[in-house]
Amino acid sequence: MVAPRSLKNLVSGLIFVGLGLAFGYASLGYQVGTALRMGPGYFPLLLSGLLVLLGVVILIQAIAMEADEAKMERVPWSGLALIMGALVFFGATVRGLGLVPALFVATFMSAFASSRTGLFGALAIAAVLVLICVAIFIWGLGMPLRTFGPWLGF
Numbered sequence: 001m002v003a004p005r006s007l008k009n010l011v012s013g014l015i016f017v018g019l020g021l022a023f024g025y026a027s028l029g030y031q032v033g034t035a036l037r038m039g040p041g042y043f044p045l046l047l048s049g050l051l052v053l054l055g056v057v058i059l060i061q062a063i064a065m066e067a068d069e070a071k072m073e074r075v076p077w078s079g080l081a082l083i084m085g086a087l088v089f090f091g092a093t094v095r096g097l098g099l100v101p102a103l104f105v106a107t108f109m110s111a112f113a114s115s116r117t118g119l120f121g122a123l124a125i126a127a128v129l130v131l132i133c134v135a136i137f138i139w140g141l142g143m144p145l146r147t148f149g150p151w152l153g154f
Helices: 007-027 042-064 077-097 099-112 119-140
Strands: none
Touching: 007 042, 077 099, 099 119
């Protein structure tokens, strides 16, 4: 086997393959169905397969490309924690707070995770995304989502 020349691409490819395999395995717990009659596990299994495929392509590039002289940068743990926390926050509060506040806070946390996004940028991103989601899901598609939930007294 040829030694990989790009450590960044090797690690990235392994992460993609690992996550794809994990989610693919988890999706097998649901009924998959067929392309014409999709079950709840069909789309997650399809996406995990694409993730594994992308990871394999990145791994092949890591082996085929010239040596990468750039060093691995430090992992932005605070940004990672903010994004993961935003996902957990949204899932835990969307029924109680409603779509607008839960999505606003989760989007703000995710946008603020970037070192390039300041306070006002994160607020603007959150506000615009909330407006777009309300327009699409509530007004456009007529989904029965509460804009403001019972925890707020509405």
